[in-house]
Amino acid sequence: MEYSDIVIGGVRHGKPYILDCHGEGNWKPVVDKSQDWQLRSASENGTHTTLEVSRVFNTCDNDDLPINNDTTKFIWSIGTTDDLEHHQRRGSASVIILNPVTPPVNITESQVWEMNVKTKLPAMETTYWCTAHKSPPYTSKRHIIGFKVKLETEESRNHTHHLILHQCRASSEDLIQLYESILRTPGGLCYDDNNISNMRQACQHFIYGWAVGADPLYLPENVGVPLNEYGLPEYFLLEIHYDNPNKLPGISYETGIVAYTTTNLREHDAGVLRVGHETYPTMIIPPNTSNFVIAGHCGSYCTQSRLPNEGINVFTVFLHSHLAGRKMKLRQFRNGTELPWIAYDNHYDFNYQQNRLLPDYRNIFKGDHLTYECTDDSSNRLPPQAKKLNGTTFGIP
Known part of the structure; x- marks a missing residue:
């Protein structure tokens, strides 16, 4: 709680209240000399207390933290009474307060393409594992309008560090034969396997990346990532960084990427810089x-x-x-x-x-x-x- 900017509020005996405070250590918060948080509304029922508060982004008060585009760690606690004490119901969460709200996307009308990978992790601190994938047999250009990473188990959430999806050039029969040969395998180490390394050299075009804590990515309504521009199947290399700092043996799980595609082409093609x-x-x-x-x-x-x-x-x-x-x-x-x-x-x-x-x-x-x-x-x-x-x-x- 040290150095934290704290707002305390509730409804006591039917009357709403709010206090602008700050933390100096793991003890009772100190009330600010300048009360900058404003209570806009408050209500309470048998299960919930709801507060709506507001404040200018920068109060120029040394006891307040500016509200900006930095990642902000929220800590919270909820008590059964209005007394300030050590509450058992508490937690924390990171947020980007001023991040624009993701626009609504209707993915129910899109087709789903899944790239699934099931790997048994080596008992090593870090592993880069690459697999080959091929787009479905689409017959015309499409747009990818959203991406989601599959993290359906506790193991996948604990040990998946990042994923990068590379689009590949199929500019020769030799490259196509290389891609097809790797498609028939469970993949390999990205930087050790000769065939995988050769494929990586031809697959330098990134179209999506994910790392720890990221939400699904849905593109603005006028933007899409082009897929099958020439009406031919395309090849992709999926690089997954597995994290196993304790070198635990026998960890195995499935992860991968879900891509939402549509033939309703959007105004602009998107890419990654x-x-x-x-x-x-x-x-x-x-x-x-x-x-x-x-x-x-x-x-x-x-x-x-x-x-x-x-x-x-x-x-x-x-x-x-x-x-x-x-x-x-x-x-x-x-x-x-x-x-x-x-x-x-x-x-x-x-x-x-x-x-x-x-x-x-x-x-x-x-x-x-x-x-x-x-x-x-x-x-x-x-x-x-x-x-x-x-x-x-x-x-x-």
Whole structure:
């Protein structure tokens, strides 16, 4: 509760009340000198107490936290009385308060295409497993209007780190034979198996990515991901990162992706632009270090050569990092001037990696420079040579 911004409210003896408070530790909250939360309505029945409250985004009160686009951790507790005490009914949840509401999508009229993978996890901390998939025998172009990851068991939710769906080029008979041969197998390690590695080289086009905590992705009503543009079956590579930090043996479960498709084509085709996704051995975060910044760039020469003449319109951003990640921002420069950041998060939560719908489309034109900036923290990680003695860390040369 330390440093938290707290609102307390209820209905006492038929009269609503509200208090603007803050936390200084795991004890009774302290009432703010400035009461900035406003009670708009309150009601109570035999089972529920309902409060509607409001506040300006930034009160300029040091006891209040600004409301912005960062991930915000809500902690809550509910008591059976109006007395402030240690409540047993409590919990927490991460939210992005200002994230636009996902537009309603009628998926009942779409056709479902499932890519299922059942794998027995090796007793290793991390595994990248790749499988080949082929689209159904559609006869004309379609649009994918939504994606959902299958996480139907506790094992799948605990051990699935991320999924990436790659679209493949079928530009030669040799490639088609390679894809077909892998289709007949349960897949293999993405970076060790020769056939899988060859397929990865030809399947560099991303069309969907998911990571821990993300909700299903439904596209705006005028946007769709093109599928079977030429009326021929297409091939896909599904990369799944399994996480097994305790090296547990015998874990086996099914996961995969559900794609919702339609022949009712939408106005715009969607694609994925990756920024700052490549890693190199030189990009090492030192142990026991905080606020370590790593930046990846998509330079003006890159956008000049890769983007269409009219540029692109960005409608959603997916910020991804691993456990050391603390802050991220996607910066944009045009003609030497920095524009407002496309997306940012100063309180990144690894367990809550959401697609962030933008309130307005952001234009990226040929010649723009993009920088993806990550701030990492390894202060809780020590080098392998370090030992702890009586609470003090000693480095062994």
